[in-house]
Amino acid sequence: MRLGASLLPAEADHLALFIDIDGTLLGIAPTPDAVLVPPSLIEVLERLALGLGGAVALLTGRRIADADRLFAPLKMIAAGVHGTELRSERSGSISMLAPPVSPEFVEAVNRIGALSPGILIEQKGAGVAVHYRNAPETTQLVIAELNRIVADDAYDITLRRGRKVVEALPRGFSKATALTWLAERPPFKGRMPIMIGDDVGDESALQLAEKLGGVGLRVAGEHFSQAEADFDGVESVRAWLAELASRLEGTTRTAHLPTL
Secondary structure, three states, X not given: OOOHHHHOEOOOOOEEEEEOOEOOOEOOOOOHHHXXXXXXXXXXXXXXXXXXXXXXXXXXXXXXXXXXHHOOOOOOEEEEOOOOEEEOOOOOOOEEOOOOOOHHHHHHHHHHHHHOOOOEEEEOOOOEEEEOOOOHHHHHHHHHHHHHHHOOHHHOEXXXXXXXXXXXXXXOOOHHHHHHHHHOXXXXXXXXXXXXXXXXXXXXXXXXXXXXXXEEEEEEOOOEOOOOOOEOOHHHHHHHHHHHHHHHHHOOOOOEOOOO
């Protein structure tokens, strides 16, 4: 495991956090609705937002309304559905940056559910996710069928693999495009970006944070190995964030984050 996270200075004037949800803040569950959110995590996120002057954003494949439900009563700055939804102020309105996928596309994807009762089709407004965690034997069939559907250029859709899921999304959007937009605006502008993520969909934002002079912190799991990760799992991420929140409350100039 790398020790990159231990080298970050906990200076409130210079840090901005961008955090994935599933596999990073929350453990992976059999279905998206089955995740467990400890109350202590909600408290930590609130403390971090206060300690960092609001410069904390959730970058997620979920819809922002779904994130709001999970972390209620918090309404964080957030980008949802891989950058196709955006809320630039806490408790502010949600902007849709891409139009909904067409009914014809939704209908075509819905037919994939007939391959197995374990397949879950999740409608996401500007995207559609096909979850096959409960039907792993259909992996190649799901991917082949989705590739066949998006081959129709009229849809202008691209596929993104995830942890036992394939997401159909509009071209030109990603967590990196969301991070770029937020990083150029208050309260993130001028701060060192720290992106924390665990999956393929996080890679573009992890790399962008590093390109911008910040840090990309990777969470071990089904995508990143223990050897290349900074955290060995969700619990390590939560502990690290809690320690950062405590140190921001205690001192904002000399503290350094704990060694993993």
